[in-house]
Amino acid sequence: MAQSLESKNCECEVCKNNHEFILPRDIIEAVQNRNLVIFAGAGVSTESRSVYNYTLYEEIKDLLNLDKGANLSFSELMSQFCKQPNGRAKLLRKIKDRLDYVGSFPELERRASKFHNELSTIHQITEIITTNWDDLFERKCGAVPIVTVQDFAFWNNPGRKVLKIHGSINNYGTVIATKEDYDKCYQSLNSGIIGSSLKTMLATKCVVFIGYSFGDEDFNK
Template identity: 45%
Template sequence: MISHVHDAGCKWCALDLDFDLPQEVVEAYLRGNLAIFAGAGISTEVPTVLSETLFERARLRTGSTAETFPEVMQAFQEKFGRAALVKEIRKRFTYADSFPTARRAARQFHEELATLPAIRDIITTNWDTYFEEACLATPFVIGEDIAYHDEYERRVYKIHGSINNLATLVATSEDYEESLARLGSNALGAHLRQLLATKTVVFVGYSLTDWNFRRVYETLRADLGKFAPRAYVVSPFDAPEASKLGLTHLRTSGVKFIKEIKRSLQGHCILPDDTYDLVARIEKRAQRADQVAKEIDHREYPSVVYTWFYSDAVLDACFRVLHRRGSGEYSDAHHVQVLARRYAAAADRAFKRGNYGDAAYLEGYFSVMLALLSPWMSMNASDDDDDATGSLAEPGEIEEEVATDGEVFDPYEECFESFPHFYLPGIDLEMDGPEEFRAGLEESRRKAPRQRKLARSMVANLAPGMVFEHTRDLPDLFATPATPGHSH
């Protein structure tokens, strides 16, 4: 997640103009009917990333006076060859990715979009792989790819090719003509026309005076005419051509546009992005707790095996949440609620059957799902609403929630401090640190005899210095038994 304090004097923030987000856009998102059409203005071809554009550099090297991008690329290819042109393109992405500031600037829009899970269709003329990497989108580059369209939840249609497939790059005038012909006849073009005809499409990162953009858009929009649904263009600059193309102009940056959608969805279904920072903190603390538990002599305290399994699950769940951030699946509050209920029910089933090791593992997964939801539920809660369905506060408003003792209430810090990092069945002590955990282990000698008996049998033949590690499947999640684990 990009950490950046908003400042009107910043070259990034100066374009984040306030605007009125149409309710139609919000409703389209909630129906899963919002699509993004992205251009170079949200990638490497902006001053915040590199000091000169590919167009400017190629024009300088060739001495060309051509005014359009494909004409300049054509001149570059004719002078230096196709291999040199491809090398020049690749070099830009390699260079931008090798500097943290440039990398963040190039991916800022993509990172912001990632946690809006209902945006599943992205169309782009960009060659980069940022949507694949930041949003976990599956690329569709050639017409034959459309056969697998329904197999993936988030898709990016790369109508000008991909840097990962050099033969598909569309750059020169000749490439453009061939590409436009294909879009007018192949399966990819037909699918994109269907998207334009059925979805609310938002164009981001385009200049409407760009001849290249107009050719692509008009080719795809052909025959739709007045039957095309309303489409929008997001740009912080004047766009007098918008109405001529049937587009409604939203004057702001692409990043600000995405943030405004998230703000408008507060109280609906989106968990705040700050939740991922919380999970990262929980993961680091869980790693320390796991190390503490693994230093305990299991011969003296056999019940420590349950904390081993619990820690495995907490670390597994945290890793998966952070690893899958780009899909947005863990930003979907309803999805996480379903998972939390499922893990809780599975842990209960395992416990009742005497599968206490499995129950400990599932309890760990449930704890992380609950941590994802807790700040959101806290910010939604009202005095007469125990289901937490109220409106979310904006991140900046959280600090203004003051408790009765005058201290600032931070739901993220509250969740972090209260997260249980140790687990011993039958022990009700608050085990916030190593000393409390050791006290819990002492108490476990006298409590939960069935669980202790099973723990003794599990570690009976386990050599000193060895620990059990739980299998990485989710036992009892679908009411199927599984083996407790293996040693290492």
């Protein structure tokens, strides 16, 4: 669909990323052959600037009254927040409140799920990997969530699946947020069945990373 000159020049959070592009032939063929995997980060979901003016990282940093120059990774910041009394419960509540807030406003949810709604129309893409905690892939794309080792028994079943390597807000005990969580998660991925399957997909399939920045902690690891 052609864009108007006005929308092309608009620098708002909704329009500024609407760039024209040519889709690489390799990606088209991978979709046609059902060999494409989506690896999605927070940038395609509720942490997009078109949804919130501030990220969870910025919100937690502000709550801790840290200097703006403090250079902590995401997981280190979450660990510091959890050191306060009932810190883990407060962090999980803060995460859930952010997701619930988006879900309570149709326009915000529409913005947060823009990518998911588009993906839902491409039936050849059946495997999704994400570090996101929300359930938008489940609700908008009809994907079966694979969160624990026990869930992985369903990975080869027909239909679309989403491998949630950092847990799900629908299961508080699986949420990966702090440095301690990340360390356990990477150790598990290095030696467990989910990690082995993840490595196989990365080595044998066409994987498109979306919603990450080059400074992202997950992307770099």
